[in-house]
Every structure is written in structure tokens, then in C-alpha cells.
Amino acid sequence: MYVAVKGGEAAIDNAHRLLAEARRGDTSVPELSVAQIREQMALLVDRVMTEGSLYDPDLAALALKQARGDLVEAVFLVRAYRTTLPRFGASVPLETGAMAVARRVSATFKDLPGGQVLGPTFDYTHRLIDFALAAEGETETAAEAEPRADAALCPRVTDLLAQDGLIEASPPDEGAPVGDLTREPVDYPADRALRLQALARGDEGFVLGLAYSTQRGYGRTHPFVGEIRVGEVAVEFVPEELGFAVPLGRVQLTECQMVNQFKGSGAAPPQFTRGYGLSFGQSERKAMAMALVDRALRAEELGEPVVSPAQDQEFVLAHCDSLQATGFVEHLKLPHYVDFQAELELVRRLRAEFEHRSEPVEMQEAAE
Amino acid sequence: MTPNPAGPEPGPEIVARQAVMALCADASRTELEVALTRLDVPAAEDLRAPETGLVMATGRIGGDGRPFHVGEVSVTRAAIRLADGGTGFAYHLGRDRTKARLAAILDALWQDPARRAHVAAALADAANRAEADRRKAARQTAATRVEFLTVARGED
Known part of the structure; x- marks a missing residue:
């Protein structure tokens, strides 16, 4: 207390x-x-x-x-x-398929309809400190090229695989209410939508570590990056007084479609399975880690043994929030004088009892 | 919370109004101020004082499946009534109450068929700037289009 x-x-x-x-x-x-x-x-x-x-x-x-x-x-x-602001409602679901793509890469197919664009990336840099940045100066302007005719149409890689039935479909939208962990405490087991909400706001370092653990064998899922895309997406909201979707503006998002090894059964042929990541801004590491952990947390649904931390939803969801974690860890530095006084008294009493018990033994030993 | 459904397909009038709303949302406050100086604007009163709040952004599992909550976006809304009776609304990302109110006035003016062409003309600079920005970003992105080749290893 x-x-x-x-x-x-x-x-x-x-x-x-x-x-x-x-x-x-x-x-x-x-x-x-x-x-x-x-x-x-x-x-x-x-x-x-x-x-x-x-x-x-x-x-x-x-x-x-x-x-x-x-x-x-x-x-x-x-x-x-x-917490100081009212909530007007929930948006129309974001249409990441209509993203104005600033970056799009796939590790599974080199030739994609719409093409792969690297965009502003650290990938393939040499990671050498650029001392020129320490001095102020003009930045070289970015190169420009005429977009090719197909650039505006970027189907999801998962849709390409789905055409041949090689990958599982996304869980269908049945119009059911969606849980919101900012409004109600999480009940376990939590459904995939709630898990994704928790992972989306989860600490990048924690989610990254869990994702890495799955790659090292703690809940292996054999992942490939089907696609990462970064770009702007319009947000729409239907106000009651208007009754139609009002465009609020555009947000930058990062989406990761992870393609994982197969699941089949006596009734269905083997198919690739999927993990999904979506984050605000350009946050590729986070979106990838989220997709890996999303897939690992589907272990039970896919009939895999739940034996590793990244597959344990209560462990993951209860510990992935940096604010909750820091709150409980950092509260330890606040004054605990009364608690600690009680502990001091307890340890003194235990020590006194110990000395009392050991005295006759020592006397016996001395006598021998 | 149930995600907000997009509703039935809107008619052409609504689609055109949405396009102007999108243009105002993308524009800067200064661009909207400049547009309004080019128009004959009757006095406007607040139907509802401009207010900042939140909209929960929903995504879809796998990009096309069941909805889930990604996180919130800050949104500022305004609703006004012109002295001649027209009403206008605005909902914008961000916290700029002044800008949302300017956009609500433009929305009210645009709904008057007699003023529609003037509003479009007043917003032409902002539209051109937005289009130029989009085009430049698309050209810069296109310059990073990559063709990967798989290289056969000479093992045999």
C-alpha cells in the first residue's frame, strides 16, 4: 500500500x-x-x-x-x-489501398503492378556519420522523374496472392462493434482488433524485441515482407448533422503486410497466413514488428502451440504500453517511507528471531 | 464503438461539395483567408462555436478486413450561418479553430448555386498549389522507382 x-x-x-x-x-x-x-x-x-x-x-x-x-x-x-478533448466519433475505415504512395517495397515479388519505389529511406545507406550535416549548408534537391502510367494503381501484394487462393483472406467485416481499449478495460482473450489497437500504440522497443524473439525461434512464423507502403491517406468522418463522409484531410501512414508460412487442414489446402501492421507517419520498424507480433498472437487460432512470450496475448498486451510500464516502474522512486518503515521493522524482527534460534546451536557447537 | 460507415453512394452535388471540403482541409489558413477576401461575404454567426475534439481513426485488418482502432486524430469543427440564411460546416484535422470557421463560411457560400463559381475561382490558387505539391511529390517518388534483378549464382 x-x-x-x-x-x-x-x-x-x-x-x-x-x-x-x-x-x-x-x-x-x-x-x-x-x-x-x-x-x-x-x-x-x-x-x-x-x-x-x-x-x-x-x-x-x-x-x-x-x-x-x-x-x-x-x-x-x-x-x-x-483526455481533455471530446470524441466526435470514429472515422470511416482508412482506405490504405488508395494511398498516395511515397514508398512501396516488397521482399516477395520484384515485379509488382505499380512498381516498387524506395522513397526517402535509410535502407542502402552506409551508416557513416555525415559530418557535412554539422555545418549549415544547402541540401541537394531531390531528383524528379515522370511517373509511369501504372504508378497510380498499387494493388496490395496480398491481393495478388489471393487471386490464386494462395493466401488467407482478411477476416471479413461483419459490421460488429469494435472494442476500444481506451474506453473499456481489456478482457482476455482479446480479439484480433483489440490486439492490433494495443500493438499500434505499444512501445516500439518492446514490440520490436518480441518480434525479434519470434525470428529467433520463440514462436517462429517464417515471415516475408509481402509489402510495406508509406504515404498519405484521406481520413473521412460522417457527422450526424451532414449524413455524408466529410474529408478531414490526409494523414501519413505506414502499412506492413507480412506473409507467413502455411496453414492447411483436411478440409482446406495449405495457404500462406498473414500478419498486419499499421502505424502513423513513417514508422516502418514499428509496422513490421507489429505485423510479426500480430501473426504470433494468432497461434491459438491457427492451431499452433502457445509456448513463447510473443504468442501469449496477456503477456504482450498487458506489458506493451510504454506509459503503463513507465508509470509502475517510475512510481518506485516516489517516497515510500511508510512502506519501507514496515519492511525495516519486519526484517529486524526476522533477524532477531534468527539470532534467537541460532544461539543455542552455537553454544552446543562451542561445547563440542 | 462501431466504425462510421461511409453510407450510401453520394449524389453528384455531395461529391462536388466533398471535393471543396477536401480542398479547404488541405489548404493553409492563409490560403482560405485570401480566398475569402476575393468573395462578397455576408456576416456569419456561429451555429456552434469552433471546437477541437478527437476522431478515432479506424483501419482494417489486412487493409481490407474487419475494422480496428488505429489511434485518434485531432479534429476541429465549425458550423456557421450566413446573414442570408445559408449554413456551412467544416471538420479539419488539427487544432486551428480560425481555419475551420473560414472553411465553414466557404462551405456555406459554395452551397448557394449563384456563388458556386465564385468560390471555386477564389480557391483556384489553393487548388493549383495543392496540385503542384502532389505532382512534385509524385515526380520525386517516381525517381526512386527501382528495378531489382535476381542474380544467378555461378555455382555450376
Whole structure:
């Protein structure tokens, strides 16, 4: 049990003033603007939006500035902010098939209708520190080329496989209500939609580690990246007063279709199975890790033995949220004086009992 | 929460209104201010004060299957009534209340058939800028189109 403490107001106020000065850093160095963070730390902003579970690049950039770049603290600020806002409703499901693709790659087919485009990627860079970036200077402009006629049409790789029945279909939309873990606590077993919601907002490092564990044999799923696509998708919402879909604007998303080894039965021939990942912004690592863990969590549904952490939905869902995890871990540093006093008394009593018990034994040993 | 269904196929009037709404959502606040200076705008009163809230973005499992909640988006809405009776609405990503109200005024003006062509003309610069941005992004992306070749290993 946690017993509260009182006092320390002046020290806390002064600590927060000191924090403000530390946040600003050396005043001879120009201050960062929110727009600079949004534009130049874009992938960090994307991660705050994804794990904060709120798409708003300016807000995520501001949270990062306030948090001195501490990712989990920024997620905390964003999550706290969202609780102050009313919810107008849920969007029309996002149509990732109609994405304006800025990047699209497949590890399964080299020739795809619509083609593969690398977009702005770290892939194939040499990972050598570029000291030229330490000096201010002009950036080389990006190359341009005329898009080919087929560029606007990018069917999903999974749809290509589905034409021959080689891959399982997505679970059908039966119009049932969709669980929302921000509104009701999670009941286990949780369905796939709820699991995907938890993974989408889950800590990238934790989900990545679990995904890696499946590759190393803890719940192996034999994955291939069917397709990763990054780009903008229109968000639509149907307000009651209008009764038709209103376009809200466009959000950048990353989608990963993972293609995994087969499942068949006496009744159905073998087919590839699937894992799915979707995240805000350009967050490929997260979307890939999410897709791997999504597939691992389907173990029971697909008749696989549930023996590894990444297949255990209660383990994964209860621990993947960075804010919940940090809350419980970091609360340990708050004053626990009363708790600890009780522990001290207990350990002293146990030691006294131990000494009392051992005394006669020692005397006997001395006598021998 | 049940995802918001797209509803029946809208008629041509609604499709055209959606296109103007999409244009206003993509435009900057300055672009909407400039567009309104080019129009004869009657006084507008708030039907509902501009308000920021959340819309839960839903995706689909596998891209085309059962819906699931991806995360929320911040959305600002405004509803106005023009002095001559027309009403306009706006729902935009982000937290810019001023911009949403400007878009609601443009929505009200556009619904008046007599003003429609003027609204389209006033928004032409924003539309052209958006189209140029899209075209440039598509050209930059196209320059990164890759043709991978599999290389046979010379083992025999």
C-alpha cells in the first residue's frame, strides 16, 4: 500500500523552474521552434504520434520540446492532452489501398503492378556519420522523374496472392462493434482488433524485441515482407448533422503486410497466413514488428502451440504500453517511507528471531 | 464503438461539395483567408462555436478486413450561418479553430448555386498549389522507382 507524503512545495516549484532552464539549455544556442522539431525530427514526431495514439504533428513536436526529447514523457503529455478533448466519433475505415504512395517495397515479388519505389529511406545507406550535416549548408534537391502510367494503381501484394487462393483472406467485416481499449478495460482473450489497437500504440522497443524473439525461434512464423507502403491517406468522418463522409484531410501512414508460412487442414489446402501492421507517419520498424507480433498472437487460432512470450496475448498486451510500464516502474522512486518503515521493522524482527534460534546451536557447537 | 460507415453512394452535388471540403482541409489558413477576401461575404454567426475534439481513426485488418482502432486524430469543427440564411460546416484535422470557421463560411457560400463559381475561382490558387505539391511529390517518388534483378549464382 502506498501512503502519501506531504510537504516539499517550495523545492518542487524550484525544481520545475530549474527544469525549464535546463530544457532551454545554453541560451547562446538558438532555441528550437516547434516547426523545426516537426520538420527535422519527423520520425521522432511520428513515433510520439503512434505511441501517444494521437495524430497531430504539431502537438507531438510541442510535447517533444516540453519533454526535452524524452520519448515516453512526450507520449505521456500527448495521452494526457487527449483526455481533455471530446470524441466526435470514429472515422470511416482508412482506405490504405488508395494511398498516395511515397514508398512501396516488397521482399516477395520484384515485379509488382505499380512498381516498387524506395522513397526517402535509410535502407542502402552506409551508416557513416555525415559530418557535412554539422555545418549549415544547402541540401541537394531531390531528383524528379515522370511517373509511369501504372504508378497510380498499387494493388496490395496480398491481393495478388489471393487471386490464386494462395493466401488467407482478411477476416471479413461483419459490421460488429469494435472494442476500444481506451474506453473499456481489456478482457482476455482479446480479439484480433483489440490486439492490433494495443500493438499500434505499444512501445516500439518492446514490440520490436518480441518480434525479434519470434525470428529467433520463440514462436517462429517464417515471415516475408509481402509489402510495406508509406504515404498519405484521406481520413473521412460522417457527422450526424451532414449524413455524408466529410474529408478531414490526409494523414501519413505506414502499412506492413507480412506473409507467413502455411496453414492447411483436411478440409482446406495449405495457404500462406498473414500478419498486419499499421502505424502513423513513417514508422516502418514499428509496422513490421507489429505485423510479426500480430501473426504470433494468432497461434491459438491457427492451431499452433502457445509456448513463447510473443504468442501469449496477456503477456504482450498487458506489458506493451510504454506509459503503463513507465508509470509502475517510475512510481518506485516516489517516497515510500511508510512502506519501507514496515519492511525495516519486519526484517529486524526476522533477524532477531534468527539470532534467537541460532544461539543455542552455537553454544552446543562451542561445547563440542 | 462501431466504425462510421461511409453510407450510401453520394449524389453528384455531395461529391462536388466533398471535393471543396477536401480542398479547404488541405489548404493553409492563409490560403482560405485570401480566398475569402476575393468573395462578397455576408456576416456569419456561429451555429456552434469552433471546437477541437478527437476522431478515432479506424483501419482494417489486412487493409481490407474487419475494422480496428488505429489511434485518434485531432479534429476541429465549425458550423456557421450566413446573414442570408445559408449554413456551412467544416471538420479539419488539427487544432486551428480560425481555419475551420473560414472553411465553414466557404462551405456555406459554395452551397448557394449563384456563388458556386465564385468560390471555386477564389480557391483556384489553393487548388493549383495543392496540385503542384502532389505532382512534385509524385515526380520525386517516381525517381526512386527501382528495378531489382535476381542474380544467378555461378555455382555450376
